[in-house]
Amino acid sequence: MREAAEEQFITRQRLLEAAGEVFAEKGFRAATIRDICRRADANVAAVNYHFGDKEKLYASAVRYAHRCAAGDVSALTVPPDAAPRQRLHSFIAGMLGGFLKAGKPAWHGKLMAREMAEPTAVLQQIADDGVKPRLNLLSDIIRAEIGADAPDELVHRCARSIVGQILFYHFARPMLVRVFPDEKVDASAVEALAEHITSFSVGGLRRIARSSRRRTEEKAS
Amino acid sequence: MREAAEEQFITRQRLLEAAGEVFAEKGFRAATIRDICRRADANVAAVNYHFGDKEKLYASAVRYAHRCAAGDVSALTVPPDAAPRQRLHSFIAGMLGGFLKAGKPAWHGKLMAREMAEPTAVLQQIADDGVKPRLNLLSDIIRAEIGADAPDELVHRCARSIVGQILFYHFARPMLVRVFPDEKVDASAVEALAEHITSFSVGGLRRIARSSRRRTEEKAS
DNA sequence: GCGCATATAAAACGAACGTTTGACTTTTCG
DNA sequence: CGAAAAGTCAAACGTTCGTTTTATATGCGC
Numbered sequence: 117m118r119e120a121a122e123e124q125f126i127t128r129q130r131l132l133e134a135a136g137e138v139f140a141e142k143g144f145r146a147a148t149i150r151d152i153c154r155r156a157d158a159n160v161a162a163v164n165y166h167f168g169d170k171e172k173l174y175a176s177a178v179r180y181a182h183r184c185a186a187g188d189v190s191a192l193t194v195p196p197d198a199a200p201r202q203r204l205h206s207f208i209a210g211m212l213g214g215f216l217k218a219g220k221p222a223w224h225g226k227l228m229a230r231e232m233a234e235p236t237a238v239l240q241q242i243a244d245d246g247v248k249p250r251l252n253l254l255s256d257i258i259r260a261e262i263g264a265d266a267p268d269e270l271v272h273r274c275a276r277s278i279v280g281q282i283l284f285y286h287f288a289r290p291m292l293v294r295v296f297p298d299e300k301v302d303a304s305a306v307e308a309l310a311e312h313i314t315s316f317s318v319g320g321l322r323r324i325a326r327s328s329r330r331r332t333e334e335k336a337s
Numbered sequence: 338m339r340e341a342a343e344e345q346f347i348t349r350q351r352l353l354e355a356a357g358e359v360f361a362e363k364g365f366r367a368a369t370i371r372d373i374c375r376r377a378d379a380n381v382a383a384v385n386y387h388f389g390d391k392e393k394l395y396a397s398a399v400r401y402a403h404r405c406a407a408g409d410v411s412a413l414t415v416p417p418d419a420a421p422r423q424r425l426h427s428f429i430a431g432m433l434g435g436f437l438k439a440g441k442p443a444w445h446g447k448l449m450a451r452e453m454a455e456p457t458a459v460l461q462q463i464a465d466d467g468v469k470p471r472l473n474l475l476s477d478i479i480r481a482e483i484g485a486d487a488p489d490e491l492v493h494r495c496a497r498s499i500v501g502q503i504l505f506y507h508f509a510r511p512m513l514v515r516v517f518p519d520e521k522v523d524a525s526a527v528e529a530l531a532e533h534i535t536s537f538s539v540g541g542l543r544r545i546a547r548s549s550r551r552r553t554e555e556k557a558s
Numbered sequence: 559g560c561g562c563a564t565a566t567a568a569a570a571c572g573a574a575c576g577t578t579t580g581a582c583t584t585t586t587c588g
Numbered sequence: 589c590g591a592a593a594a595g596t597c598a599a600a601c602g603t604t605c606g607t608t609t610t611a612t613a614t615g616c617g618c
Contacts, residue, residue: 127595127596142366143364143366143454143455144367145363145364145366145367146365146366148574148575148576149575149576149577150574150575150576158596159595159596159597159598160576160577160597160598161577161578161579161596161597161598162595162596162597163576163577164576164577164578165594165595165596166595169576169577170576170577226454229454230454231511232508232509232511232512233364233447233450233451233454233511234364235511235515239511239512239515240515242512243512243515243516247512247516248516251516272517273530273533274537276502276505276506276513277502277505277533277534277537279505279509280501280502280503280504280505280506280509281497281498281501281502282501283501283505283508283509284497284498284500284501284504284505285497285501287453287504287508287509288453288500288501288504288508290452290453290456290460291453291460291463291464291468292497294456294460294461294464295464295468295469295472296493309494312494312498312545313498315541315544315545315548316495316498316541316542316544316545317541318544319540319541319542319543319544319545320536320537320538320540320541320544321537321540322540322544323536323537323539323540323541323543324533324536324537324540327536348565348566369604369605369606370605370606370607371604371605371606379566380565380566380567380568381567381568381606381607382566382567382568382607382608382609383565383566383567384606384607385606385607385608386564386565386566387565390606390607391605391606391607
């Protein structure tokens with residue numbers, strides 16, 4: 117062993133980070149243990165020693181990536197006494213910035229996208245620990261806008277309409293840069309985009325609220 | 338050759354369909370030529386004979402899949418003299434039905450999603466031949482709602498807000514079924530969903546139109 | 559019928575990969 | 589200190605896969 121004590125589980129850590137990058141870049145199958153170990157300055161056998169096999173390394177890497185990115189969840193909690201529109205804007209801008217901000221280690225989102233295309237058991241865990249809390253936060257904001265008595269189904273449909281607008285810029289980016297080749301995404305563009313999605317969503321929410329209210333009145337009469 | 342003349346290029350066709358399924362299920366790397374040929378009742382060498390190598394087979398399969406699914410494009414062209422709201426609903430319902438309708442050969446969309454996660458040269462072709470025409474159609478509908486003089490940038494942002502809501506149910510489905518486990522998607526649910534997205538979008542468009550009009554008036558004064 | 563291009567089949571090649579092995583080094587602890 | 593445990597390393601094993609090769613069968617013009 118080269119140094120020990122300090123490094124004894126640091127190899128494990130380096131493997132996790134390297135694995136995150138490589139799995140995100142190449143996907144599970146195309147990623148090779150040899151490549152991961154090369155980037156982590158570790159031996160080929162290190163993976164099997166620390167994690168058992170390639171699959172268990174993948175699962176650990178996804179959980180690790182999500183644990184790292186989970187810090188941002190608190191970042192988008194916004195003063196709950198602010199105006200609904202401002203809270204919505206904060207939510208949208210925070211989520212957009214999560215994958216559109218430059219410089220960021222982009223592989224967290226890529227790993228997530230791959231889990232989406234080819235779900236494993238880890239996805240359920242992410243759904244419970246990562247997505248549901250954010251959904252609840254967004255649902256609160258939506259209810260503040262369309263009325264606290266709105267049924268769950270309606271609120272969730274609205275939440276999906278909002279999140280869909282945001283995530284579109286994540287999932288469909290490769291297509292976007294091919295359809296709009298000369299559009300650049302700097303910080304001010306991201307802010308303008310968040311502003312657009314906020315306005316569009318507020319408009320959508322108000323219309324949904326109106327037609328929903330009308331329907332309940334019809335039913336009541 | 339077993340029969341000839343008739344079958345001479347039918348092997349090629351069978352290879353394309355089998356390749357589409359397998360590539361969609363497993364991804365490029367994890368899919369094996371042996372598996373594809375087994376499903377197509379063809380020899381292992383058939384791929385290299387008809388397509389050159391695995392990559393060229395993949396490119397051909399993606400183009401083939403997109404050519405098959407392109408028939409639906411005409412299906413969502415809607416009488417241009419109808420009301421904007423009805424045209425928008427047709428557009429949304431048509432696109433939603435494209436991947437939410439039950440029974441359909443689901444691998445067209447999956448292949449597309451994989452191209453998105455790991456773009457190859459074929460994606461540019463799909464962008465030009467498949468996406469841009471639809472974008473133009475949607476842009477027309479949007480301009481009919483928010484005003485024909487709206488700048489391209491604004492129209493395109495609105496188009497992305499609408500398409501984002503739709504495609505969310507495609508890209509994020511694995512997550513959706515984990516967050517909302519007991520939600521079923523039958524034909525009537527798809528129709529209700531299309532109705533929701535239409536209402537939400539009309540509300541969004543009108544609000545965007547208002548704030549845009551206000552901004553131009555400010556600039557004019 | 560004979561050459562020739564076309565299509566399929568069986569077998570094998572060579573490289574890359576995940577995993578295992580066994581030896582070696584360092585840490586831990588009684 | 590000294591033996592067991594933990595960690596690392598180079599080398600090799602067995603498998604799988606894409607591709608190539610070689611051979612065989614069929615349709616077509618002359």
